[in-house]
Amino acid sequence: xxxxxxxxxxxxxxxxxxxxxxxxxxxxxxxxxxxxxxxxxxxxxxxxxxxxxxxxxxxxxxxxxxxxxxxxxxxxxxxxxxxxxxxxxxxxxxxxxxxxxxxxxxxxxx
Numbered sequence: 527x528x529x530x531x532x533x534x535x536x537x538x539x540x541x542x543x544x545x546x547x548x549x550x551x552x553x554x555x556x557x558x559x560x561x562x563x564x565x566x567x568x569x570x571x572x573x574x575x576x577x578x579x580x581x582x583x584x585x586x587x588x589x590x591x592x593x594x595x596x597x598x599x600x601x602x603x604x605x606x607x608x609x610x611x612x613x614x615x616x617x618x619x620x621x622x623x624x625x626x627x628x629x630x631x632x633x634x635x636x
Contacts, residue, residue: 530623532630540630542623550591550613551620554602555627558588566628569593573600573621595620 530552531543540561542552559565572584576595584595587605594601600620604610615623 530626532626534630534634538634540627540634542627542630547611548613548615550602550604550610551615551623553604554588554591554593554613555623557590558593559624559627561631561634563628563631566624566631569595569624570621573617573624577617 529545530548533541533543535541540556542555543549544552559569572581572595575581576584576597579597582596584593586593590605592603592605594603595617598617599614600617601612601614603612
């Protein structure tokens with residue numbers, strides 16, 4: 527499995543570090559999902575609906591990325607740089623990453 531690291535930086539902001547070629551996934555979490563638990567829940571629900579074949583796919587464009595969820599994979603594309611290569615991961619890896627991110631942002635003091 528590709529390694530990732532979730533942590534709070536020195537200013538208390540959530541960070542997601544992913545090894546290449548999946549750094550776009552970390553950027554997506556930081557820039558689009560941010561510290562929003564509702565966004566995490568929406569993404570997990572979208573994944574479950576696609577996996578359970580209640581929907582053929584799910585797509586959304588956020589602050590900086592477009593995400594396309596299919597029953598086997600998740601594609602994340604940066605909308606602002608043609609130099610940044612899109613990231614494609616398994617839906618299981620994506621869901622585990624969302625759960626890890628959700629755990630991190632829950633730990634942020636109010």
